[in-house]
Amino acid sequence: MTGSAPALRIEGLHKSFGDLAVLRGIDLDVAQHEVVCLIGSSGSGKSTLLRCINLLEPIDAGRIVIEGDEITAKGVDVNRIRRRIGIVFQAYNLFPHLRVIDNVSLAPRKVLGLSRAAAEARATELLDRIGLADKAREYPDRLSGGQQQRVAIVRALAMQPDLLLLDEITSALDPELVAEVLNLIRELAGNGMTMLIATHEMSFAREIASRVCFLDAGRILEIGPPAEMFSAPRQPRTQQFLQRVIDAGRL
Amino acid sequence: MTPGAERPPGRARVAADRRRRRSRLGIGEGGGRALVVAAVSTLIVFGGLGLVVVNAPGWPQVQDKFLNGRVFAESFPLIVSAFWVNVRLFLIAEVFILILAMVVAVARSLPGPAFFPVRLLATIYVDVFRALPGVLVIFILGLGIPSLRIPGLPADPFIWAVVALTLLYTAYVSEVYRAGIESVHPSQEAAARSLGLNRGQALQYVLLPQAVRRVIPPLLNDFIGLQKDTALVSFIGVVEIFRQSQIRQAGAFNFTPFFATALVFLIVTIPLARSVDWLLARERNRRVAGVNPGVGPGVTVAGPTVGAR
Numbered sequence: 001m002t003g004s005a006p007a008l009r010i011e012g013l014h015k016s017f018g019d020l021a022v023l024r025g026i027d028l029d030v031a032q033h034e035v036v037c038l039i040g041s042s043g044s045g046k047s048t049l050l051r052c053i054n055l056l057e058p059i060d061a062g063r064i065v066i067e068g069d070e071i072t073a074k075g076v077d078v079n080r081i082r083r084r085i086g087i088v089f090q091a092y093n094l095f096p097h098l099r100v101i102d103n104v105s106l107a108p109r110k111v112l113g114l115s116r117a118a119a120e121a122r123a124t125e126l127l128d129r130i131g132l133a134d135k136a137r138e139y140p141d142r143l144s145g146g147q148q149q150r151v152a153i154v155r156a157l158a159m160q161p162d163l164l165l166l167d168e169i170t171s172a173l174d175p176e177l178v179a180e181v182l183n184l185i186r187e188l189a190g191n192g193m194t195m196l197i198a199t200h201e202m203s204f205a206r207e208i209a210s211r212v213c214f215l216d217a218g219r220i221l222e223i224g225p226p227a228e229m230f231s232a233p234r235q236p237r238t239q240q241f242l243q244r245v246i247d248a249g250r251l
Numbered sequence: 252m253t254p255g256a257e258r259p260p261g262r263a264r265v266a267a268d269r270r271r272r273r274s275r276l277g278i279g280e281g282g283g284r285a286l287v288v289a290a291v292s293t294l295i296v297f298g299g300l301g302l303v304v305v306n307a308p309g310w311p312q313v314q315d316k317f318l319n320g321r322v323f324a325e326s327f328p329l330i331v332s333a334f335w336v337n338v339r340l341f342l343i344a345e346v347f348i349l350i351l352a353m354v355v356a357v358a359r360s361l362p363g364p365a366f367f368p369v370r371l372l373a374t375i376y377v378d379v380f381r382a383l384p385g386v387l388v389i390f391i392l393g394l395g396i397p398s399l400r401i402p403g404l405p406a407d408p409f410i411w412a413v414v415a416l417t418l419l420y421t422a423y424v425s426e427v428y429r430a431g432i433e434s435v436h437p438s439q440e441a442a443a444r445s446l447g448l449n450r451g452q453a454l455q456y457v458l459l460p461q462a463v464r465r466v467i468p469p470l471l472n473d474f475i476g477l478q479k480d481t482a483l484v485s486f487i488g489v490v491e492i493f494r495q496s497q498i499r500q501a502g503a504f505n506f507t508p509f510f511a512t513a514l515v516f517l518i519v520t521i522p523l524a525r526s527v528d529w530l531l532a533r534e535r536n537r538r539v540a541g542v543n544p545g546v547g548p549g550v551t552v553a554g555p556t557v558g559a560r
């Protein structure tokens with residue numbers, strides 16, 4: 001593991017579901033502390049790409065390398081790898097039968113082997129940081145969507161991952177709850193967390209991303225700094241997509 | 252879970268509860284008057300039926316043969332004490348069933364080709380024991396195996412009764428568990444695995460706790476079936492409530508002991524059945540109100556209807 005290796009390197013990634021080729025040769029490097037936003041229309045393969053990186057989906061061809069370690073090699077311990085990669089889903093996927101504090105401390109206890117006291121201390125500190133320490137003993141369904149999503153983010157952070165994957169984490173939220181979640185992501189970016197973010201929030205992507213990556217039908221069609229991508233996209237497909245987004249009033 | 256789904260505010264909720272309770276009895280809205288009409292018509296129907304039966308020409312003989320107060324008083328204590336055998340049978344078998352059924356359910360949900368033989372065995376077991384009439388299994392185990400006189404195997408019919416009921420009901424209950432496991436949305440497993448939990452840990456801490464919560468009502472349904480089916484073991488010589496009532500009936504040349512037995516089952520089973528209905532209705536109402544603590548579309552799993560006969 002060398003300091004200069006990219007946090008994430010994807011080479012020639014292919015993934016199909018049956019006859020449907022969803023990812024058709026993805027190459028992408030994400031540097032340490034970089035924030036890369038994935039944009040693209042629904043069905044272009046953003047979620048599938050993130051799920052492949054976290055080894056939730058087996059891949060058909062290609063390599064995924066995290067800080068110099070190939071995680072798609074045969075015989076790697078997937079559970080060890082997943083500890084290093086956090087993922088947050090659109091639908092939060094909190095554990096409904098566990099209190100907030102247990103949602104956050106379960107994996108540190110069972111996977112990292114922390115004592116209950118140590119894991120709960122870590123969880124409480126994180127919940128405190130997002131202003132939800134007073135909800136620690138509530139069940140998730142008693143929280144608002146924005147609060148639940150922030151708990152889900154903190155649950156991933158409790159494993160102290162090297163890389164955080166976010167899959168349209170504000171898409172299920174009422175508009176007035178989006179800001180509190182995006183603020184948390186901003187703060188994480190400010191602290192140097194390496195992130196790969198699939199998002200429909202174009203103004204957010206423009207503000208936070210080091211680079212923006214336009215995914216179209218399973219390929220990366222265009223990638224570049226947000227200023228370039230949003231003001232002067234080179235590919236006609238990118239222009240079309242952004243035009244549709246502008247028409248829908250989301251930029 | 253629908254984000255932003257809110258509980259209805261207190262007062263509306265109470266009113267909604269009241270409406271639901273009434274409509275469950277089929278009385279409907281309309282308050283006091285509806286209640287009076289329901290009471291009067293019930294009285295007329297049941298009172299009328301009662302009069303017809305009591306005035307039938309054969310009623311005195313039937314009363315003497317089936318509802319004889321003296322025979323009832325004599326046999327009831329014996330029958331109740333024989334019922335303790337059923338209770339013991341039920342409780343012991345139930346403990347084994349709950350544990351073994353979980354093992355079978357987990358075995359059937361193991362993924363990958365390596366576990367194919369395990370899945371196959373578990374599936375065959377479930378299919379066979381759900382297909383066989385309960386009485387047959389009880390006969391084969393309770394009479395067949397002891398007559399082989401294999402040294403070391405117990406001869407006590409009570410033990411074979413426990414074994415037979417356990418084998419029969421484990422098959423049903425494992426299916427209930429399995430349906431429960433499958434009703435937990437796959438995103439829950441993805442969330443657990445993404446945190447680094449292995450499959451066993453994901454099952455233990457995330458999937459099974461949610462699955463078991465959802466299947467409690469259908470599990471109780473199976474308990475009721477088991478409770479009644481304890482009477483089947485009378486065929487292999489266990490002196491439980493049904494066997495005892497046969498003995499009393501033969502002794503007194505009177506069928507009243509059967510009536511006493513029926514009464515015991517009614518007293519024990521009806522409250523259980525009522526509470527299952529209540530649990531199911533509560534679950535349903537929660538889902539309708541959108542406050543189901545479950546994930547995604549709150550799924551309640553209907554248990555397989557039990558009839559081991």
Ligand SMILES: Nc1ncnc2c1ncn2[C@@H]1O[C@H](COP(=O)(O)OP(=O)(O)O)[C@@H](O)[C@H]1O
Pocket residue numbers: 017020022040041042043044045046047048049
């Ligand atoms: N588990 C799956 N099985 C079959 N098809 C899938 C599965 N997951 C995603 N797909 C398909 O893959 C394509 C890309 O989906 P997805 O990665 O979710 O796109 P996006 O997140 O960009 O909207 C879609 O056509 C979708 O229907």
Ligand SMILES: [Mg+2]
Pocket residue numbers: 046047048167168
């Ligand atoms: Mg998606």
